Amino acid sequence: MRRGEIWIANHNPNKGAEIGKQRPVIIMQEDRLLTTELPTIITIPLTTQYRPAFAPMRIQITARDRLLQDCYAMVEHPRALDRSRFGEGPITRLTPEEMTAVERSLLAVMGM
Numbered sequence: 001m002r003r004g005e006i007w008i009a010n011h012n013p014n015k016g017a018e019i020g021k022q023r024p025v026i027i028m029q030e031d032r033l034l035t036t037e038l039p040t041i042i043t044i045p046l047t048t049q050y051r052p053a054f055a056p057m058r059i060q061i062t063a064r065d066r067l068l069q070d071c072y073a074m075v076e077h078p079r080a081l082d083r084s085r086f087g088e089g090p091i092t093r094l095t096p097e098e099m100t101a102v103e104r105s106l107l108a109v110m111g112m
Helices: 096-110
Strands: 005-010 022-027 040-047 059-061 071-073 079-082
Touching: 005 040, 059 096
Parallel strands: none
Antiparallel strands: 005 022, 022 040, 040 071, 040 079, 059 071
């Protein structure tokens, strides 16, 4: 597992407006932390649903490799997931341009 890869993760059970179900996620955690015994991994979930109201903060990830549909990074929903929640992966890897766009959007959402 490496930063910028897309893996499948299980978000269930979710509560309220949290993202749920099994879905692709972008691994956002720094590579050195991924090799430690830290039990969680910071991710950003993907969705196939386009919502114009969220367009300024969502980044399109084009279908390729084993990512079969165009998706959108939901940067307003970062989440630390337990390692046991991860299944298949890597599905694909973000391009440098996609990763930069996700990082910029995340910084804006976090007010940084």
